[in-house]
Amino acid sequence: MVNLSSNMKLIFDVETPSYKQGKRFRNTIVRNPSVMPQYFAIIGKKDNPIYEAEFTSQQGQQGQLQQGFQQNLKELNAFILHASLDIVEDLQWQVSPNAQHGRGGLSGGFLRSKNVNNTDNCYLGKVDHFYGLAITAYITYGGMKLVMIHGGPPNGNTQIDDNMVKSFYQEVHELYVKTLMNPFYKVNEPIPSPAFDSRVRALAKKYLNR
Amino acid sequence: MSAPAQSKSLKAIGEDTWKNKTEKVNAELFTLTYGAIVSQLCADYDRDFQKVNNHLFSMGYNIGVRLVEDFLARTALPRCENMVKTSEMISKCAFKIFLNMTPQVTNWSSEKDAFSLMLDENPLSDFVELPMDAMKQLWYSNVLSGVLKGALEMVQLDCDVWFVSDILKGDPQTELRIKLNKVLKDEVPIGED
Amino acid sequence: MKSKEDINQSDKKMDRPNVASNAPTVADTQEMTEQQKLQHQLQIFQNSLPKVSQTAYMMLLNECVPLSMAVERKRGDCNSKLDRNCDDEVSQAGEQLQKIHVSPPLDPPSHQLCRELYEADEEKHNRVLDRLRNIGFEIGNKITELLVFSNNPNLQFKDMDLLSVMKFICRDVWRQMFNKQIDNLKTNHRGTFYLFDYDYQPIQSFALDSESSEKELQMVKPFLEIAVGVIKGVLASIGHAPEDVICLASYVDRPDEKPKASFTKGVSFHVQITM
Numbered sequence: 001m002v003n004l005s006s007n008m009k010l011i012f013d014v015e016t017p018s019y020k021q022g023k024r025f026r027n028t029i030v031r032n033p034s035v036m037p038q039y040f041a042i043i044g045k046k047d048n049p050i051y052e053a054e055f056t057s058q059q060g061q062q063g064q065l066q067q068g069f070q071q072n073l074k075e076l077n078a079f080i081l082h083a084s085l086d087i088v089e090d091l092q093w094q095v096s097p098n099a100q101h102g103r104g105g106l107s108g109g110f111l112r113s114k115n116v117n118n119t120d121n122c123y124l125g126k127v128d129h130f131y132g133l134a135i136t137a138y139i140t141y142g143g144m145k146l147v148m149i150h151g152g153p154p155n156g157n158t159q160i161d162d163n164m165v166k167s168f169y170q171e172v173h174e175l176y177v178k179t180l181m182n183p184f185y186k187v188n189e190p191i192p193s194p195a196f197d198s199r200v201r202a203l204a205k206k207y208l209n210r
Numbered sequence: 211m212s213a214p215a216q217s218k219s220l221k222a223i224g225e226d227t228w229k230n231k232t233e234k235v236n237a238e239l240f241t242l243t244y245g246a247i248v249s250q251l252c253a254d255y256d257r258d259f260q261k262v263n264n265h266l267f268s269m270g271y272n273i274g275v276r277l278v279e280d281f282l283a284r285t286a287l288p289r290c291e292n293m294v295k296t297s298e299m300i301s302k303c304a305f306k307i308f309l310n311m312t313p314q315v316t317n318w319s320s321e322k323d324a325f326s327l328m329l330d331e332n333p334l335s336d337f338v339e340l341p342m343d344a345m346k347q348l349w350y351s352n353v354l355s356g357v358l359k360g361a362l363e364m365v366q367l368d369c370d371v372w373f374v375s376d377i378l379k380g381d382p383q384t385e386l387r388i389k390l391n392k393v394l395k396d397e398v399p400i401g402e403d
Numbered sequence: 404m405k406s407k408e409d410i411n412q413s414d415k416k417m418d419r420p421n422v423a424s425n426a427p428t429v430a431d432t433q434e435m436t437e438q439q440k441l442q443h444q445l446q447i448f449q450n451s452l453p454k455v456s457q458t459a460y461m462m463l464l465n466e467c468v469p470l471s472m473a474v475e476r477k478r479g480d481c482n483s484k485l486d487r488n489c490d491d492e493v494s495q496a497g498e499q500l501q502k503i504h505v506s507p508p509l510d511p512p513s514h515q516l517c518r519e520l521y522e523a524d525e526e527k528h529n530r531v532l533d534r535l536r537n538i539g540f541e542i543g544n545k546i547t548e549l550l551v552f553s554n555n556p557n558l559q560f561k562d563m564d565l566l567s568v569m570k571f572i573c574r575d576v577w578r579q580m581f582n583k584q585i586d587n588l589k590t591n592h593r594g595t596f597y598l599f600d601y602d603y604q605p606i607q608s609f610a611l612d613s614e615s616s617e618k619e620l621q622m623v624k625p626f627l628e629i630a631v632g633v634i635k636g637v638l639a640s641i642g643h644a645p646e647d648v649i650c651l652a653s654y655v656d657r658p659d660e661k662p663k664a665s666f667t668k669g670v671s672f673h674v675q676i677t678m
Contacts, residue, residue, distance in 0.1 A: 045642070142548040142640045180545045181238065181337035183245025184252075184344070187544050187640070193339060234454035238549060239579055243460070246541035247467060250534060254474050261477070268510040269470045273462050275512075280458055308459040333455055353463075359506055370506060 038208055039077040040200070042176065043145040044188040047085060049078070050144075051191045055204040080135065081147045084128045088137045088145055122173065123166040134160050138169035142187070146172060168207035175199055220287075220298050224306035227284055232307060237333040244334050248350065259347035266349070270356020278361035281307065289365060293390055296367065297325050300358070300388075309333055317387070324389035326374065332384060340378050349373045351384070358388060366394040457582060465605050468625045469516035471534040475527055476510070476519070521622045532628050539632020540639070543576070547640040550575045565676060568641050569596050572634060580633070581605070586669075594676040598634075601657045601669035603627070609666060620654060620668065627652035627670055634674060649675040 042051040054077075128135040130149075138146040146169050150160060179185050179196055191197075247269075248262070255261040281304055290296040297315045305311045311333070317326035334351045349355075355371040362369045368391045375381035510516065520531055550571075573585035581604035589597040606626050631650045638648050654668040 140548060141550075143642065144548075177548050178337045180548055181241055181245065182339050183242075183249040183541070184339070184341050195339070228456075233457040233582060235457050235460045235582065236449075236579060237453035237455050239546070240455045240460050240463070242545055242549070243463060243538075243542055246538045247463070247470070249541055250538050251474070253537075254478070254534070264507040265470060265474060265477075265510070267507050268473060269466050271506075271509055272469060272513045273466050277459070277462060308456045310454055310456075333453065 037151045038204065039081070039149040039151075040172075040204070041078075041081055041147055042172075042191070043081070043085060043147060045143055046188065047082065048188070049081075050189065051196070051200075052078075053197065053200060053204075055201065055208060077149055080130050080133070080149055083130075084135045084137065084147055085145060087127045088124065088139065088147065123162075123169055125162060125166075126160050136160060136165050136169075138166075138173070140173055140176065144176065164207045168203055171203050171207075172200055175203075220302045221306075221312075223285055223287070224303040224312075227303075227307050228310060231284060237310070237336070240333055241336045241338075244353070245338065252344070252348075257343060259344060263347070263349050263352050266352035267356040267359075270353035270358075271360035272356075273353070274357035274360025274362075275364050277308070277357060278364045281361070293322055293325065296362070297327075297388070301327060304361075313386075317385075319389070324387065327386045327388070329384040329386060335378055338378060345379050348379075349376060350378050351376070354386060358386075362388075363394070368392050368394050461605055461608075464629060465626060466513065467535055467538055467629060468520070468531075469510075469513040471531045471538075472516040472520040472523075473510035474534065475523075475531050476516075479527070517622055517625075520625060521618070532625060535625060535628040536632035536635070539629040539634075540636035540645070541632075542629075543633035543636020543638075544640045545636075546576060546579070546633070547637055550579060565594065565596075566590065566592075568638065569598070569674070572637050573598060576633065576637060580630075594678055596674040596676075598672040598674065599655060599669060600672075601655075601661050602664050603630075603666070603670040605629075606666050606670075607664065623666075624652070624654075627672075630670075631672065634672060638674075638676065643676055647677045649673075 038055045040053050040055065041049045044050045122138050122140060124137045124139065126134050127137045134150045136148050136150065140146070148165070150165075175196060176191075179191055179193065180187065185191070248266070251262045251265055252259070284307065285303060287299065287303070290299055301313050301315050305313055305327075311329065311331055313327040313329045315325055316328055318324070329351075332351060334354070338350060340348060340350065344350075352373065355373060359369060359371045362371075370387075370389045370391060372387055374385040374387050375383060377384045511519075520528065523531070569588060569590070573588050577583065577585050577600070581600075583600075583602065583604065585598045586601045587597075587599035589599070606623055609623050609626075631652050634650050635645050635648050639645055651673045653671055653673070655671045657664065657667070657669045
């Protein structure tokens with residue numbers, strides 16, 4: 001498996017412009033304490049995003065709809081996620097502590113099994129953070145990486161409600177599997193379906209933005 | 211035998227055969243396989259969906275002429291005397307045994323020689339979303355038309371079978387129509403030696 | 404004559420991982436009950452999934468072979484005439500047919516198409532086989548996401564634990580598609596695998612006469628190609644590009660201790676993966 005190119009790591013190098021952008025990014029969040037957006041992406045086998053979306057909470061000062069991440073900093077989201085992919089891949093290689101229990105059992109089930117918690121092992125939890133923003137990740141069986149940047153309150157690190165986030169990922173995973181079942185969808189291609197997009201957004205509303 | 215009584219027993223036969231005498235595979239696998247077939251055909255013909263429709267029909271026909279033997283062997287049902295009985299056999303027994311579905315029979319013609327099957331669930335097309343160009347022309351489940359045509363021909367019924375509407379195309383329902391042309395009298399069906 | 408193992412003599416001794424056994428190796432009683440519970444739950448869940456009849460499925464799968472030949476035929480016909488004429492004819496006919504609802508033109512019957520495939524020249528024959536492998540590939544490529552990996556839900560990507568992936572194919576994929584597992588898996592632990600299926604499902608209903616004539620065996624061989632594609636598709640979904648995978652199907656003798664089957668030969672899938 002190809003290791004993610006290390007030039008993605010430059011984002012953490014002090015001298016690069018992106019670093020400075022990152023600081024600006026964080027400061028934006030600080031100035032608007034009620035901005036709690038998430039940036040979610042599904043990354044394919046060639047590190048290509050096949051789906052991206054930004055979710056915003058509906059809280060706004062004086063009833064305004066939130067803007068989410070500022071326009072000129074949206075590109076940064078992709079950078080942040082790609083930097084995290086290194087860590088995600090490292091975690092892919094580790095054996096989960098739950099794997100021992102899994103030995104000899106759980107053979108041949110289909111994905112949609114809430115009773116048999118196979119997708120428990122897919123959720124990696126918080127894999128990284130970046131200026132107080134948390135990044136969580138989830139890997140599907142076919143190697144699709146679901147990653148998300150969580151914007152949050154500026155006082156220290158963003159709190160992640162693991163249960164909610166995991167449920168979100170699991171349900172998006174199911175939606176992805178349904179997309180796969182469509183013969184007109186080729187693996188690793190972008191997901192164009194508006195139905196998929198609206199369902200993912202509905203899930204985000206349900207699990208991520210209270 | 212009065213009609214209601216016979217249709218009840220057909221239903222019971224269908225369910226019993228499905229439950230106890232049928233080896234099963236997961237419907238999702240079936241969906242996936244059929245999808246791969248349609249996808250390959252679309253690639254072969256560069257999205258000329260008319261040709262894809264024809265091949266799906268042909269494929270179904272070739273399956274149908276053999277599938278009906280399996281059906282008759284499993285159920286040991288006698289020949290149907292008229293289209294009404296045929297329609298019940300198809301909807302309550304055949305669809306049940308092979309696809310675990312019971313489509314509704316409606317829209318009878320005045321001479322009782324044509325009817326429609328309303329497919330409200332269809333394992334062939336679960337999760338399928340047609341791209342725009344396909345929506346205008348592709349009858350995704352056209353293999354079913356072929357299967358029915360082939361099967362009916364084997365029991366001496368020359369029928370036309372075609373899709374009237376399809377949810378995948380944006381229609382409100384999926385309707386498959388069967389119309390009897392003539393009863394074949396001991397003719398050798400096309401293509402058999 | 405035992406030709407069962409067409410093993411490359413230069414390969415080292417082939418190991419035989421125990422594929423069939425699902426028994427957990429950990430002896431802890433508590434865990435056993437836990438796993439039994441999980442198995443039981445899984446069984447209930449499996450039974451609750453929507454199903455179709457295996458007969459319908461096998462017929463659909465097998466019909467791909469004559470279908471692929473029919474496509475080859477039609478494309479050949481169109482190429483020999485002027486393309487434009489051919490398309491016009493077809494689309495006119497299509498429109499008329501739609502109005503009258505007469506059945507579309509039918510391809511020849513399946514057995515005739517199979518015979519044509521057998522008699523076709525090598526290039527044509529290979530194109531048809533390619534088509535079949537593509538169909539299998541599509542299935543294999545997506546089936547991975549649908550199925551749970553049996554021993555290792557958190558699949559180890561490092562070192563591409565090939566053995567786990569091959570076991571997944573032998574156990575889960577085969578069981579989903581053919582209601583049985585691969586009978587025997589052999590490997591040299593260096594990227595070469597042999598998967599033996601002595602009762603390969605799709606061909607069981609093809610009765611051969613007792614001599615198993617060479618011609619009949621050759622006519623049945625295309626029916627193995629979809630499975631070849633499936634194997635390649637599963638491997639591709641894990642990260643082994645199809646260019647790095649060789650997969651070939653061939654007949655093998657069935658071991659004597661196996662009960663008599665309707666099809667006299669078993670099938671072996673030789674898989675070679677370049678790392």
